[in-house]
Amino acid sequence: MRLEYLDDVDGKDLLELFNVPFDKEQWINFWENYSQSDTLVIYCAWIHSKEIDRDIIVGTVSLLVQNKPHSFNPTVYIEDLIVAPHFRRLGLGKEILSKVIEECKTYFPSKIKVSCEEDYDKFFSDFGFNKTNINMELSL
Numbered sequence: 257m258r259l260e261y262l263d264d265v266d267g268k269d270l271l272e273l274f275n276v277p278f279d280k281e282q283w284i285n286f287w288e289n290y291s292q293s294d295t296l297v298i299y300c301a302w303i304h305s306k307e308i309d310r311d312i313i314v315g316t317v318s319l320l321v322q323n324k325p326h327s328f329n330p331t332v333y334i335e336d337l338i339v340a341p342h343f344r345r346l347g348l349g350k351e352i353l354s355k356v357i358e359e360c361k362t363y364f365p366s367k368i369k370v371s372c373e374e375d376y377d378k379f380f381s382d383f384g385f386n387k388t389n390i391n392m393e394l395s396l
């Protein structure tokens with residue numbers, strides 16, 4: 257598996273992972289904003305498919321890097337760590353998360369936060385994540 261920053265990918269392939277329909281105009285708008293953003297880092301995980309002889313996207317993870325006025329090191333929020341349903345339970349999620357943690361240790365050595373479903377408690381705690389605060393949200 258290779259993990260790379262979102263760079264010149266086919267939006268269709270990426271959005272399939274999120275199970276949302278591809279809209280070319282929206283993608284172009286997103287891409288323009290994304291390339292100017294210094295707070296969002298998106299990675300794509302690729303593997304080579306022998307059947308079609310090309311690399312395919314099998315996962316993704318986004319990092320939101322947030323600077324805080326009271327801390328010199330930003331906090332990193334993991335958002336949308338996703339592995340394509342057909343490729344789950346093969347160790348890809350773990351591989352993506354370990355690479356991202358290593359990268360964060362190098363560039364943002366502060367803390368990583370994630371909000372996830374109860375089911376994934378073990379997945380994250382195996383990496384040393386601890387339960388801290390509760391999450392609350394208000395849908396608008």
Ligand SMILES: CC(C)(COP(=O)(O)OP(=O)(O)OC[C@H]1O[C@@H](n2cnc3c(N)ncnc32)[C@H](O)[C@@H]1OP(=O)(O)O)[C@@H](O)C(=O)NCCC(=O)NCCS
Nearest residue numbers: 335336337338339344345346347348349350372375378379
């Ligand atoms: C979370 C996710 C990325 C894991 O990817 P994956 O490639 O299947 O994970 P791995 O194969 O590396 O799994 C490693 C371990 O995580 C745990 N795990 C993974 N999926 C799990 C699930 N659905 N329920 C409970 N534990 C799970 C298990 O301990 C597993 O080890 P095991 O297979 O030996 O039992 C994937 O299930 C996914 O895309 N989920 C939907 C999106 C999501 O909710 N993301 C998390 C919040 S950002």
